[in-house]
Amino acid sequence: MLDLTVITDADIAVPEEPVILRHFIDGIRVDSADGAVSERVSPSHGVVVSRAAIGGEVETEAAINAARAAFDDGRWSRISGKERAAVLLKVADLIEEQTERFAILETLESGKPISQSRGEVGGAADLWRYAASLARTVHGDSHNTLGEDMVAMVLKEPIGVVSIITPWNFPFWILSQKLPFALAAGCTCVVKPSEMTPGTTALLAELLVEAGLPTGVCNIVLGYGLPVGTLMSSHANVDMISFTGSTAVGKKISETAARTLKKVALELGGKNPQVIFPDADLEDAADAVAFGVHFNVGQCCNSSSRILVHEDIAEEFTARVVELSRKVAYGNPLNPKTQVGAIVTPEHQAKIDGYVQEAVAEGADVRLGGAPLDVKGVGPQFYQPTVVTRLTSSMRIVQEEVFGPVLSVLTFKTLDEAIALANDSVYGLSAGVWSNDVHTCLAFARRAEAGTVWTNTWMDGYPEVALGGMKQSGQGREIGRYGFEEFLEVKSVVMRVGRTRAPWVNGP
Numbered sequence: 001m002l003d004l005t006v007i008t009d010a011d012i013a014v015p016e017e018p019v020i021l022r023h024f025i026d027g028i029r030v031d032s033a034d035g036a037v038s039e040r041v042s043p044s045h046g047v048v049v050s051r052a053a054i055g056g057e058v059e060t061e062a063a064i065n066a067a068r069a070a071f072d073d074g075r076w077s078r079i080s081g082k083e084r085a086a087v088l089l090k091v092a093d094l095i096e097e098q099t100e101r102f103a104i105l106e107t108l109e110s111g112k113p114i115s116q117s118r119g120e121v122g123g124a125a126d127l128w129r130y131a132a133s134l135a136r137t138v139h140g141d142s143h144n145t146l147g148e149d150m151v152a153m154v155l156k157e158p159i160g161v162v163s164i165i166t167p168w169n170f171p172f173w174i175l176s177q178k179l180p181f182a183l184a185a186g187c188t189c190v191v192k193p194s195e196m197t198p199g200t201t202a203l204l205a206e207l208l209v210e211a212g213l214p215t216g217v218c219n220i221v222l223g224y225g226l227p228v229g230t231l232m233s234s235h236a237n238v239d240m241i242s243f244t245g246s247t248a249v250g251k252k253i254s255e256t257a258a259r260t261l262k263k264v265a266l267e268l269g270g271k272n273p274q275v276i277f278p279d280a281d282l283e284d285a286a287d288a289v290a291f292g293v294h295f296n297v298g299q300c301c302n303s304s305s306r307i308l309v310h311e312d313i314a315e316e317f318t319a320r321v322v323e324l325s326r327k328v329a330y331g332n333p334l335n336p337k338t339q340v341g342a343i344v345t346p347e348h349q350a351k352i353d354g355y356v357q358e359a360v361a362e363g364a365d366v367r368l369g370g371a372p373l374d375v376k377g378v379g380p381q382f383y384q385p386t387v388v389t390r391l392t393s394s395m396r397i398v399q400e401e402v403f404g405p406v407l408s409v410l411t412f413k414t415l416d417e418a419i420a421l422a423n424d425s426v427y428g429l430s431a432g433v434w435s436n437d438v439h440t441c442l443a444f445a446r447r448a449e450a451g452t453v454w455t456n457t458w459m460d461g462y463p464e465v466a467l468g469g470m471k472q473s474g475q476g477r478e479i480g481r482y483g484f485e486e487f488l489e490v491k492s493v494v495m496r497v498g499r500t501r502a503p504w505v506n507g508p
């Protein structure tokens with residue numbers, strides 16, 4: 001009998017009626033012209049929890065045109081940073097007021113634990129506040145050493161209409177890593193959430209209206225990648241795409257956007273290593289490894305789904321991680337004590353299991369888990385916390401995003417070998433190093449091919465600190481000042497002052 005911690009009961013009831021979700025186009029909440037809808041069945045509870053309009057070309061075209069008109073007439077792009085900040089701050093207050101309502105829907109649609117949804121929705125308010133602070137700081141530079149009668153300014157201006165496309169794994173959080181920053185810059189937006197988790201994005205429309213965001217500045221179209229996402233990536237009236245999702249779809253978006261040379265910012269997948277040296281605080285490191293792989297059931301771009309452990313401590317450390325993983329509270333997402341919830345779809349659950357079974361067939365050793373988990377009284381769409389050893393770096397389970405609670409353990413002997421193994425990936429999103437020697441940490445941090453390196457910690461993030469990936473993990477940066485700058489365009493203004501310009505045709 002597998003000795004795991006599983007929570008079956010909850011103190012929040014599943015609502016009897018699904019939430020109805022509509023598009024938000026030019027300030028109005030509308031159904032699709034053809035009446036198309038999709039229903040979201042809760043991954044954890046197996047019942048329909050939302051019924052969303054499904055957009056087509058008509059809705060997407062209308063949303064893009066509304067955003068274009070709103071940008072071009074300056075109702076948002078040409079007002080002061082102070083005025084834009086006031087609206088964003090108001091949205092932040094409203095998010096805080098509505099946290100519980102948003103969090104319950106987020107949990108029901110995604111399967112993530114309610115405590116985590118509360119943290120993500122409540123925490124998103126801080127992203128809106130931070131973005132508001134940036135709205136008042138936009139500035140370029142000036143040049144006054146170009147000669148007595150010349151002066152130049154380099155201005156920063158909003159880039160224009162931005163398409164924002166988000167994934168299902170952190171719906172409201174990722175939306176808030178993009179939308180308030182684009183709005184703070186003065187851009188107007190068309191947003192498409194994942195078809196699986198449209199709820200909190202659609203609910204946000206109410207808050208934007210209440211906060212006084214002018215009509216047409218933010219438009220939300222619900223629906224699938226085809227046709228909504230593709231039209232948002234190809235349309236001539238869109239200036240930039242900010243996308244978070246899989247590397248495969250990111251590549252398609254890049255190709256589509258290239259036809260009109262739109263700016264593209266991509267936050268994509270990861271296969272993120274944590275490297276553990278023998279001199280590290282092993283208790284701390286084991287806890288961070290358990291957190292890194294089980295958080296959001298491993299359905300996380302920053303999941304530390306592979307660890308590289310020095311061979312002298314590999315056996316002891318793996319045993320610690322296995323013991324800690326048994327204690328992680330899996331189960332009913334509507335119980336505040338639950339730490340890990342359900343898998344997003346049955347197909348994804350099968351995909352996770354496929355990686356594990358393939359590794360076993362190739363000679364891997366499953367030290368914990370390795371099978372679906374049926375949570376009594378809730379549902380069968382869960383996966384056991386899983387630890388796999390006896391692997392080589394070329395195996396698919398080590399190279400690809402499993403996107404489940406599955407930890408791959410590899411070993412190394414030297415710092416150089418650890419760095420080579422860490423960088424042996426097409427991805428470069430994040431990496432971690434555990435050691436009490438600052439030289440080891442710094443050497444690793446400088447040579448790791450990753451957009452973020454954590455030393456003696458894992459997955460701490462702040463609105464101030466840029467996020468993004470190297471290699472096939474992405475392009476551009478999100479949040480922080482660097483993320484904000486992505487939504488700004490540079491314009492140089494060169495001015496002559498005083499005397500007549502030296503003639504060109506008639507000579508000096």
Ligand code: NAD
Pocket residue numbers: 165166167168169170174192193194195223224225226228229230233244245246247249250252253267268269270300301302401429469473474
């Ligand atoms: P996905 O790529 O399947 O879908 C993401 C979004 O793109 C959805 O809204 C989807 O409807 C839309 N889409 C699908 N096809 C499209 C197309 N052809 N054109 C335009 N839009 C299209 O990703 P997912 O399964 O929702 O999310 C999981 C992936 O996201 C993982 O790979 C994960 O690593 C990645 N992710 C990355 C980050 C990061 O910050 N780097 C954060 C979260 C998730």
